[in-house]
Amino acid sequence: MAEAPMTTRHIPDRLQGRSARVLKSWESLLVVVAILIFTVNSFASPYFLDPWNLSDATFNFTEKALIAFAMAMVVISGEIDLSVASIVALTSTAMGYAATQGFDTPALVAVGLATGLACGAINGLLVTRLGLPSIVVTIGTMSLFRGIAFIVLGDQAFTSYPASFAYFGQGYVWWVFSFEFCLFLGFALFYAALLHLTNFGRAVYAIGNNQTAALFSGVRVARVKFTLFLLTGLMSGIAAICLTSRLGSTRPSIALGWELEVVTMVVLGGVSILGGSGTIGGVVLAALIMGMVTFGFGLLNVPGIVMSIFIGLLLISVIALPILYTRLKRRMAH
């Protein structure tokens, strides 16, 4: 921002070819990193390359990735939703309460989806109707949603879920492919199509790049943003169903700190935190990388909090390194 008026624009003689662009893209870098981590992990631990171990490893990231797909679109549109982890907590609490009232599995799922959507709608209304900055609104609702879970549960826990409810987090569709992993793949395709192939996706990029221009081009900015917050709420609800089903219990501190990991996943996936650019493919790769790193560390008995240092360093360095690289290149060129 500070140096904007002084820089001279360098205009290239010709544009890069398609293959060069693909090779230099953020996604290709992620593929290289993923292969590297995969190789290092296979050498570091003899247990890594077992199909069932790898299948277990997917649980590290599938639920967070489900939220990250919707979050990616919110971030591309120039907003942010920090309340996702609290939506997971509130949804899980609502389902736990419904379960104690004797609801069966389909009804529990309906309660979960409805709670997620309702939370998303609250965020969406506050941001679009009142025109409030999403970062503060979602810090507020982050506190509010988890706060309600704390009021309901206090220091208690809901643990009485019906047996058939366990399928979402513990069931397998075929061989080592868990229900959660298939859900992850399905939603990856759905969100990739939604963002990259539809008018709605175009509108999301347009809003993120220049909201005013988008508005004057006939994009219904408020409606698109509201839909995005609704989607984030829905995906948090789905993640809550999977997580609750997998753990079989609900405490108010469930999914604590997930907003950080989801945002890290999105940013690591190459989505600009300032909005306007990013792909679902990148987010999928980032999810795989983060899942493999945490799994590999787990096999090496690294404590969770040390992993979180690594995630924090990863978050800052993936953004800092390209900036340093272009700066270095510019210096070399002169």
Added chain:
Amino acid sequence: MNMLLKNREALLVVAILALLTLITLRFPGFIQPANLGRVYNDTSILIILALGQMAVILTRCIDLSMAANLALCGMVAGLINVALPGLPIPLVIAAVVALGAVLGSINGLLVWKLNIPPIVVTLGTLTIFRGSIFLLTGGQWINAHQMSDVFKGLPRADFLGIPALSWFSIAIMAIVFVVMTRTTVGRAFYAVGGNPHAAIYTGIDVGRTRFLAYCLSGALAGLAGYLWVSRYAVAYVDIALGFELDIIAACVIGGISIAGGIGSVPGAVLGALFLGVIKNALPVINISPFAQMAISGTVIIIAVAVNARAERRKGRVILKKAEAH
């Protein structure tokens, strides 16, 4: 009514008085001067932190790492005291304030030199700082019996009938007030947040000003780290976990605009006091302390909605977007 809505500080004073009246109806003892003094004392650390956060928010940034910075500095203060029980407390405080400032300057440098969005930087350093406490201690606690009596006693020491902890917050309030209203760097905080482009043309280095704001918030987090650990006489990895939200809540309630450039020292202090009164009143009026989180969430949303009404001017959104590019 309109006048009142425009003046955030007056509105907050009215809100706090209304809150006190409501509480008094349920529990008359709450407004005893001695009790109000205790409520203030209990809110002192939040006030100190909110003033640091205010400087950062004024420059259109945010510091989510303050609570983690506090925890790390508090742990270091504890470790210094365990290793060198004879070291005078002012030296311990100087050490952790310096450490806090260095940690803050890491945030500041990343924002200044690499132009990384503040929210990403401080989300990252938040986990790094907290993780560092674990690396430093291996998850060990420092308990009351390991700390020297002078170390634990200072925040409680009585001076003119007021505990030293309260004096610390009063002193910081005075210093930050002078910095914000009487110095060029204080002016620069407002200028950078109000209009970064105009600030450049008036000769203000935007990045450097943001860096200084982060140093200030870091130094205050370091001081708060010592105060926290010595007051509660315990240090472990998770102290003040999630407190960054309370700090931001205090600022938002105090009328500090998240879009930068708007806010005052009295506002931040009153915002912190508002939260402090709620926190201290809940147990005495028989509301579960578990309700506190939901209440502060609701208060944040209401406060930001009120702020937005007061700040809304015609064409502002378009202008802001044009400046950002």
